[in-house]
Amino acid sequence: MRKKSFFALLVLLLTFLGLYEYKNYYMSTFRSKIPTSELQSKTSIVPMTTNIGKNNVGQDIKLRSLNTVLAKQKFIGVYVTVNGKNIINSKSYGYANSGKKVYFDYSTLLRSTSIEKMMNFSILLNEIKVHNLTTNSNLIGYVPELKKLKKITIADLVENKQNLSVDLGSIKNENENTAILNYFKNLKVNKDSSSREKKQNAINMLIVILIRRLDRVSYSHAVNTFSQKYDLSNVEVFSNDSILNHNDAISYYSSKDTNGNPQQNKPINPNNANYSYGIDQIRLSILDIINYLSLINKRNYLPNKDKYLLDVYMNSQSNIKIKDNGNLVLKWDGFRVSVLTRNKAEKEVVIIENYPNSKLFGLNLAKKVMDISF
Numbered sequence: 001m002r003k004k005s006f007f008a009l010l011v012l013l014l015t016f017l018g019l020y021e022y023k024n025y026y027m028s029t030f031r032s033k034i035p036t037s038e039l040q041s042k043t044s045i046v047p048m049t050t051n052i053g054k055n056n057v058g059q060d061i062k063l064r065s066l067n068t069v070l071a072k073q074k075f076i077g078v079y080v081t082v083n084g085k086n087i088i089n090s091k092s093y094g095y096a097n098s099g100k101k102v103y104f105d106y107s108t109l110l111r112s113t114s115i116e117k118m119m120n121f122s123i124l125l126n127e128i129k130v131h132n133l134t135t136n137s138n139l140i141g142y143v144p145e146l147k148k149l150k151k152i153t154i155a156d157l158v159e160n161k162q163n164l165s166v167d168l169g170s171i172k173n174e175n176e177n178t179a180i181l182n183y184f185k186n187l188k189v190n191k192d193s194s195s196r197e198k199k200q201n202a203i204n205m206l207i208v209i210l211i212r213r214l215d216r217v218s219y220s221h222a223v224n225t226f227s228q229k230y231d232l233s234n235v236e237v238f239s240n241d242s243i244l245n246h247n248d249a250i251s252y253y254s255s256k257d258t259n260g261n262p263q264q265n266k267p268i269n270p271n272n273a274n275y276s277y278g279i280d281q282i283r284l285s286i287l288d289i290i291n292y293l294s295l296i297n298k299r300n301y302l303p304n305k306d307k308y309l310l311d312v313y314m315n316s317q318s319n320i321k322i323k324d325n326g327n328l329v330l331k332w333d334g335f336r337v338s339v340l341t342r343n344k345a346e347k348e349v350v351i352i353e354n355y356p357n358s359k360l361f362g363l364n365l366a367k368k369v370m371d372i373s374f
Contacts, residue, residue, distance in 0.1 A: 052078055052080070052090045052091065052092040052103075052104050052105055052106060052286075053090055053091045053092050060372070062372045063089070063369075063372050063373070066368055066369070066372060067091055069360065070091075070093060070360065070365075071093065073357075073358075073359045073360060074093075074094075074261045074262040074263075075093045075094070075357050075359075075360065075361065075365075076093055076094030076095075076252075076262060076264060076353065076354065076355035076357060077092070077093060077094065077104075077351060077352055077353035077354060077355065077357065077361075078090065078091070078092045078093075078104050078286065078351070078352045078353075079091055079349060079350070079351050079352075079365060079366070079369050080286070080290055080349070080350045080352075081347075081348070081349050081369055081370070081373045082290060082294065082347070082348040082349075082350070083346070083347055083373075083374070084346055087290070088373065089369070089373055092104035092105075094264060094354075094355065095264055096108045096247070096248075096249040096250070096354065097247075097248065097249060097250045098250065098252070098264035098265065098267070099250065099267065099270065100246065102246065102247065104249070104286065104352075105286075106285060106286050106287040107234060107247055107285050107286070107287070108247055108248075108249050108285060108286050109234065109236065109245055109247050109248045109249065109283045109284065109285055110248075110249045110283060110284060110285075110286070110289065110335055110352070110354075111248075111272075111280070111283050111332070111333060111335070112282065112283060112284050112289065112330075112332065112335070113279065113280045113319065113332035113333065114317070114319045114320050114330035114331065114332050114337070115284060115289060115292060115293075115330060115337075116278075116279065116280065116281065116282050117204055117279070117317055117320070118292075118296060118310075118313075118314060118320070119223070119226065119282075119292065120204065120207050120208055120211065120278065121207060121310060121313050122226070122295075122296070122310070123211050123222055123223070123226045124154065124207050124210055124211050124214075125154075125302065125306050125309075125310070126226065127210075127211055127214040127215055127222075128154065128214070130215075131214055135153065135154040135155050135305065135306065135309055136153050136154075136155055137153060137154075138151045138152065138153060139152055139153060139154070139210060140152050142210055142213040142214060143206070143209065143210065143213070145184040145187075146189075148189075149162055149189070154309060155309065157203055157206065157207065158203075158309055158312045158313040158316060159312065159316070160199055160202070160203050160316070162189055162190065163189065163190045163191055163192055163194070163199065164187060164188070164189060164191075164199065164202035164203060164206065165187075165188045165191045165194035165195075165198040165199045165201070165202045166183060166186050166187045166188065166198060166201050166202040166205065167186060167198055167201070168201050168205075168276045168279065170182040170183075170185070170186050171183055171205075171276055171277050172274060172275075172276055173240060173274055173275060174277060175239075175240060175277075176212070176218060176219060176277060179205075179276075179277035179278075180209055180212075180277075183205055183206075183209070187202060188202075196318060197318070200316070200317060200318065201276075201279065203316075204278070204279050205276075205277065205278055205279060207278075208277070208278030208279070209278075219237070219277070219278050219281070220237040220239070223235060223237055223282060224237070227288075230291065230292070230295055231291060232284065232288040232291055232292060233285075233287075233288065234284065234285035234287065234288050235282055235283075235284050235285075235288055236282060236283050236284075237281055237282050238273065238275040238281045238282065238283070242273050242275070243273055244271060244272075244273055245283075248283065249335070249354050250267045250268070250269075250270050250354065251267070251268045251269075251333055251334025251335050251354040251355070252264045252265075252266055252267055252268060252334060252354060252355045253266040253267075253268060253334070253356070254266075254355070254356045262355060262357070262358075264355060268333055268334040269333060286352060289337065289350070289352070290348075290350050293328070293337075293339050293348070293350060294345065294348060296310075297326065297328075297339065297341050297345035297348065298344070298345045314328075319331045319332055323363065325341070326341060326345075327339060327340050327341060327363060327366075329362065329363065334354060334355075334356070335352070335353070335354055336351075336352075336353045336356075336362065337350065337351065337352050337353075338350070338351040338353075338362040338363045338365075338366050339351075339366070340363055340366035340367060340370055342370065342374070347370065347373075347374055349366040349367075349369045349370045349373070350366075351363075351365055351366050351369075
């Protein structure tokens with residue numbers, strides 16, 4: 001009799017444990033906005049969780065202590081830790097969009113001017129290779145509007161040896177053909193007195209024009225082709241009829257409440273669907289940003305001479321900073337992305353912030369996360 005009672009009690013206990021585990025599984029999986037299987041099938045870096053901050057690996061005492069520190073200082077943003085092709089740890093604070101009370105997740109979309117510039121240069125290097133050209137090949141035949149220059153190469157472009165400059169005001173929200181027409185109409189050559197921004201604009205847009213003319217496709221088609229090749233699954237290209245997505249992140253000015261705590265109530269361009277052709281025209285998900293930055297950091301798809309040119313190009317941009325050991329800081333319209341790498345970029349920590357945090361943030365925060373995670 002006692003044996004039967006014992007076994008009955010054991011079966012009942014196991015049943016309750018099973019229901020409890022199923023409930024946890026249900027809550028962590030089916031309430032997620034992005035199914036894990038979908039991310040695994042479409043991306044080269046596989047998150048071990050669907051929503052940022054769920055089911056983290058390595059949540060030891062030090063990591064929990066760090067999360068407490070960030071919560072107390074009211075840090076706003078995301079950190080993600082990558083080991084090889086796996087996201088092993090992540091945490092988010094504050095809102096991606098405070099007005100709509102939208103939290104960060106891997107599908108959160110960011111306007112990413114700095115990354116778009118890097119991506120465009122990567123696409124151009126790919127096109128050069130496909131057409132059996134080199135970075136020293138004369139490309140003047142693809143831009144007859146500049147025939148007076150007689151010669152222009154990729155190497156010339158990254159250093160802007162011709163002192164090209166342009167004001168982007170004439171191409172805001174214009175379609176591809178009109179933007180290119182206005183670009184050459186307003187382009188200045190050998191203009192030493194032009195601002196650094198206008199010189200960067202001239203080079204960045206010329207890169208996009210070369211992409212279009214080398215492959216004879218639209219800019220959006222070139223971006224989509226590159227995205228598919230490197231498993232970037234949520235890249236969107238703005239057009240004249242684009243509207244802001246519900247999942248778009250909004251960046252914020254520094255603002256504090258009466259107690260001196262940071263708050264997100266002063267958005268930067270909250271309804272901004274304006275764009276400049278090929279320069280400020282795409283948005284990427286957090287997961288796509290991580291994937292692309294891993295591609296850039298590992299550089300396996302580039303020969304050494306192209307890696308050097310990519311570095312020169314990035315260093316020429318005012319909103320891209322290459323720090324010691326190849327670590328990156330990217331800024332645009334209130335967003336800041338900091339990337340810390342180790343072990344030939346097999347280990348990475350990416351910090352994405354949509355608020356000008358103080359105290360612990362950026363590469364200093366990335367280093368803390370890196371030291372704890374590995």
